[in-house]
Amino acid sequence: MFLKIKNINNNLRIEDIVRLFTFDTPIYRFKEDNNTIMIMYDRLSHIGICLELNGASLIDPLEIELIEILEPVVIKNRRKKEGRCVCFISNNKISIDELEALTSSIIFYVYKFIGGKHFFIVEFEKDFNISKFTSFYDIFLFDEYLEALIGSGKV
Incomplete structure (x- = not known):
């Protein structure tokens, strides 16, 4: 499932939120709102955050608000190969x-x-230039590239 969460008081950096989760948890950030991120989430155990089993609220001492839980349906599944992975929503501007x-x-x-x-x-290949497809995506994957992106000033 996916958790869409928002930093309520803008007092927590995205990288601080990321550190609350395990390193293998992909983190996505919404272009239109820098304080809202989405987390692909398959476990209920992690540091500092407890999700109630009924999905009604996110209990968090760091003031992170749960906006919604998204349950995606896989409509296409192909075998993963080695390479850089990038996630985005197409905004219906481009087909698969x-x-x-x-x-x-x-x-x-x-x-x-x-x-x-x-x-x-x-x-994608590790050296693929995603920037030419910026009109197609709403959400960008922050995984092992998070620190590099933050360091480059792109986020």
Whole structure:
């Protein structure tokens, strides 16, 4: 499942939120709101945060607010190969096949959320330039590249 959370009082940096979760938990950040992130989440045990089993609230001493829980449906699943992974929502501006043709990359997961948007998890080469596709994505993956992106001033 996915947790969409927001830093209520803007007193916690994104990298601080990331450190609350295990290193293998992908972190996504919404372009339109720098204080809102989405976490792909398969466990209820982590440091400093306790999610109630009914999904009603997020108990957190660091004032992080749970906005919603998203339950995606996998509509396409391909085997993952080695490489850099980038996630984004297409905003319905590009199809799965068009994206694969443009990037020469393999999309190995596609989730569909309410409203019809598609959430792509895409395999890219490590040196692939994602910036030319900025009009296509709403959410960008912050995983092992988080510190490099923060250090470069891009986030």
